[in-house]
């Protein structure tokens with residue numbers, strides 16, 4: 001079997017190579033050849049005991065997503081019930097440690113800020129169908145979207161504005177582009193379901209914040225088929241990990257959480273079968289805290305204070321794509337001479353101004369900002385008041401050098417300026433997309449948009465919109481570099497190195513004892529002068545005497 | 547001026563002296579690089595070399611201590627204040643006028659009183675300080691297991707290690723110079739190489 005695979009592959013490669021060994025071949029052709037080979041291997045590699053294309057239940061011209069789901073749960077009787085309990089479904093989560101009421105539906109961030117009143121748009125990334133307002137039925141089994149995670153064809157796409165549905169009719173996409181998407185071929189998709197993949201998870205998680213690479217910095221479509229230098233584990237031609245290799249799922253609840261991350265573990269490897277309910281999505285779960293062998297063992301002495309990611313992810317947005325670094329909502333709403341909204345592109349080719357959204361900056365290969373982190377994240381929620389004269393940390397990472405639970409983590413700090421209630425000093429829910437009369441992206445009126453958003457969630461609004469400077473921290477943990485590309489010792493072990501300014505770390509070589517150095521060198525120097533003088537005197541006197 | 551030759555430094559002593567000298571120079575070179583004073587090997591290499599040299603030095607010391615104890619040579623370092631003033635006077639004045647050296651080396655009294663004090667300082671202060679702090683530095687990962695993590699901080703361990711390293715540097719400079727202050731400029735140095743010292747009779 002694997003022989004055939006390999007032969008197939010080599011044939012494809014041979015074909016590709018013969019096409020254009022001397023660099024004549026277009027990259028697209030290379031890609032196409034590789035993709036074809038990939039497709040072939042993916043199919044042949046599936047070790048499933050069921051070939052869904054042979055099921056008569058799926059040999060149906062499905063009219064809608066929920067129809068597909070009904071077919072799925074006809075056999076997978078418990079699947080939808082399992083999903084109903086997950087964060088992926090509920091977008092609602094209470095952190096048992098802080099008792100804060102979190103989840104996508106509740107928190108406010110400094111990207112698109114808030115979900116309520118914008119459901120049709122936002123729920124393109126919900127694992128359900130039809131969450132278009134606050135009356136969505138969370139108990140409906142057929143509303144669970146199975147194929148968004150289990151598609152293997154790459155042809156399934158939920159579009160913003162359709163409340164979690166793919167398009168069932170031909171649709172102009174992107175809007176006003178003159179390009180058209182044919183109706184989604186649900187039958188083919190249903191007949192080819194399989195395991196989740198980087199592509200399916202990435203359909204949402206690579207595009208957080210409204211587009212490819214925007215939000216996390218360490219997650220973007222460059223990870224769909226990454227080379228080894230981009231990620232050692234996901235390396236498509238090497239280990240080829242899917243997301244679920246680390247983010248294992250138990251009854252559809254996926255391990256790993258940004259609301260309750262694991263910042264430090266004192267335990268060793270997580271043994272398969274162990275009853276320990278540990279997070280599987282950590283480096284330590286596979287590598288333990290002393291993974292460096294032989295002459296590298298000195299590195300193990302760093303693991304008490306530094307997260308593995310500090311050294312092994314030298315930069316984020318390493319896949320050549322630009323990630324968003326700042327977002328200033330306050331400048332939105334400018335129009336051109338014809339009164340039309342505008343978009344301006346920067347020299348990096350990314351939109352730097354959009355009337356709907358304001359000003360942006362982007363960057364790639366970004367050196368992270370480092371902070372102590374013990375896994376506890378404190379959020380500023382819509383009911384919390386704050387001091388508007390200070391930069392508001394929408395989420396702050398708790399941790400310190402001496403709480404015994406923290407390690408230094410690399411983070412992307414995303415900086416913004418966004419709408420808030422100027423009188424009550426609170427964050428606000430803003431109507432952006434759905435409601436024709438108030439949506440900011442249609443009316444460019446901040447006050448109207450906030451008024452509607454706050455009313456939608458039943459919160460008080462003073463009527464005055466201000467703009468508050470905000471920061472959000474995102475732990476950097478993907479795009480793990482091969483060991484040769486890990487952060488070099490010297491990048492921290494020097495004056496003003498990467499970790500300069502992080503308190504509670506002693507870093508040899510970082511100019512730690514300036515006073516003693518001056519004193520020590522001065523005394524050594526004086527001693528040298530002293531003995532030289534003494535020697536000279538000896539020499540002269542000896543000559544005279546002699 | 548007639549000179550007599552006496553056998554002062556035994557083979558092991560000479561080996562110990564020079565290998566220790568080399569190691570200590572190397573440790574200063576690599577150690578101060580780790581400390582960030584300059585860059586020669588690069589931090590990583592400096593740190594690795596320093597660690598290798600540390601283990602070598604530690605083994606050398608184990609042998610040396612064993613040798614000193616079994617041969618009784620450790621007595622050479624017992625301090626005495628006798629003639630200290632004469633030595634001071636010699637280094638401050640007599641040495642310039644080619645006055646006779648106030649101390650007479652013999653096989654059983656190799657070090658002059660000032661040397662004794664200096665070496666004692668090295669043996670009782672610098673070495674123990676460098677050794678213990680260096681040791682704790684090496685075994686940083688084990689502090690937790692040894693139950694001492696709460697009492698030690700790398701910052702202070704390193705502070706004393708570096709302080710001792712500076713003391714070593716200062717001692718080293720003075721030591722090299724004083725090595726030229728024997729009967730003749732080179733007699734001490736020759737003695738440490740051949741074992742034989744020229745002394746005035």
Ligand code: HEM
Nearest residue numbers: 508570573574577578580581593600680681683684704711
């Ligand atoms: C002449 C002897 C020595 C000198 C001059 C010396 C000097 C130094 C200096 C200046 C540092 C840098 C410290 C800092 O900036 O934090 C250092 C680091 C260190 N020393 Fe020494 N040292 C000596 C002997 C030793 C010995 C005997 C040991 C072990 C038993 C030792 C173990 C270490 C270790 C483990 C480090 C840390 C290296 C690293 O961070 O990679 N040293 N030494």
